[in-house]
Amino acid sequence: xxxxxxxxxxxxxxxxxxxxxxxxxxxxxxxxxxxxxxxxxxxxxxxxxxxxxxxxxxxxxxxxxxxxxxxxxxxxxxxxxxxxxxxxxxxxxxxxxxxxxxx
Numbered sequence: 001x002x003x004x005x006x007x008x009x010x011x012x013x014x015x016x017x018x019x020x021x022x023x024x025x026x027x028x029x030x031x032x033x034x035x036x037x038x039x040x041x042x043x044x045x046x047x048x049x050x051x052x053x054x055x056x057x058x059x060x061x062x063x064x065x066x067x068x069x070x071x072x073x074x075x076x077x078x079x080x081x082x083x084x085x086x087x088x089x090x091x092x093x094x095x096x097x098x099x100x101x102x103x
Contacts, residue, residue, distance in 0.1 A: 002041055009062060030059060037067045038079055054092055064086075066084050068081065078096040
């Protein structure tokens, strides 16, 4: 299973208003980091489907998170992923790629 880490800093433009007084990293930003990690290893994915995604715990600004993903056998190009903070599951699911992006 491939793994990579990330943190979203407190001054990231996605945070104002999400939520005032207790900012939480939006799920779409977490998913963007998951896609970037997969693309770093496999190249541009093109159109995507997310047949299954579950958010279990919030990620707060500045917290380090780890992304782990693995290809699903016989279902390429499709990956199962997990996002964790200090061993605590934050999000999990599957990402399926459509046709590769054209340069």
